[in-house]
Amino acid sequence: MNSLIFLADNPGFMHSVTAVGEQFGATWPQFLSNCISFLIVCFLLQKFAYKPIVTMLEARRDKIAEGVANADKIKAELAKTELARQKILADAGDLANKIIAEARAAAARVAEVETQKAVTAAEQILIKAREAAAQERATTLALLKREVGRLVVQTSMTVTGKILTPVDQNRLAEETQREIA
DSSP, rough: OOOHHHHHHHHHHHHHHHHHHHTTOOOHHHHHHHHHHHHHHHHIIIIIIIHHHHHHHHHHHHHHHHHHHHHHHHHHHHHHHHHHHHHHHHHHHHHHHHHHHHHHHHHHHHHHHHHHHHHHHHHHHHHHHHHHHHHHHHHHHHHHHHHHHHHHHHHHHHOOOOOOOHHHHHHHHHHHHHHOO
């Protein structure tokens, strides 16, 4: 740093720098015009290139931030939807189990009712069978009494050797039936 101050204080150095600059074609008016041109180009670039690019980049940054926010919202909605779906599935499973239990209970009730109907039908069949058997027995007994009475009359006719009148036959048949009964 001290050497720069030394060189700046030395008048010969400044003259040699000016001489080198003039030798390469660098003059103060040309330097100033180049600086002004550079400032104009910087101003134009700032106004027409840099600001629109920065504005566009900010718009893109905002869109990206908005997209990330939307993605987070979508993830939250997806998680909510998944929870709702699982709840609906659980409710559906519970409802299915309830319906199955109700169906089993209804089937048990129907089976019990049908069993009772079958028992009642069987009892009716047994009652009818007993009635039919009693009627058949009564019919058989009546037939048996008539046949026994006829056999007694025929036996009596054979033993006594005489022919019995229809009145005698009826009387003997009734007596035999009374004794059998």
